[in-house]
Amino acid sequence: MEKWDVYTQNREKTNRTVERGCSLQQDEYRLAVHICIFNNKGQMLIQQRQPLKKKWSGMWDVTVGGCAVSGETSQMAASRELQEELGLKMDFTGIRPQLTVNFENGFDDIYMLQLDNTIDIEQLELQFDEVIAVKWASLKEIQEMVHRGIFIPYYEDLLGLMFNMKGSYGCFDRNHFMLKTKIA
Secondary structure, eight states: OEEEEOOOOSSOOEEEEEEETTOTTTBEEEEEEEEEEOOOOOOOOEEEEEESSSSSOOOOOOSSSEOOTTTOHHHHHHHHHHHHHHHOOOOOTTTOEEEEEETTEEEEEEEEEEEEEOOGGGOOOOTTTTTEEEEEEEEHHHHHHHHOBBOOOOHHHHHHHHHHTTTTTTSOOHHHHHHHHHOO
């Protein structure tokens, strides 16, 4: 059975673990990761979850997601999840998530990777227990899927932020800043 480390609200590890599926106590948190891969056409690689999954059964989702298992860092979890779900090997050492979204029982580190070379989705090794299909989709296509109820209902603004921040860090648009600086 998969075990998760338990964290404090300040993201400090306690010396406690819980089994997947067990409830956390008040003021206990877990670590989750999401990886969003974008191609040079501005599309995100999305996956369709297996109909056998308990949560979000058969729905489309961002590239990869899951919880860190006991002993893993965020980067280790991202690397493992990417390899498990899609068969892609990537070392996340030295890569920081672009966003961390707090949810009721934890922290969700979101990595948004701009990969210049397009991934051949026909060559991906989809994890049978997790993923039924993958495809490339634009922000507009994903938002339409959310409205149709076939994509996990992320906030529309969060999806837009993911597309805007792909491959970059920070809270302002550097391209806009550089353009204004050149004009002034």
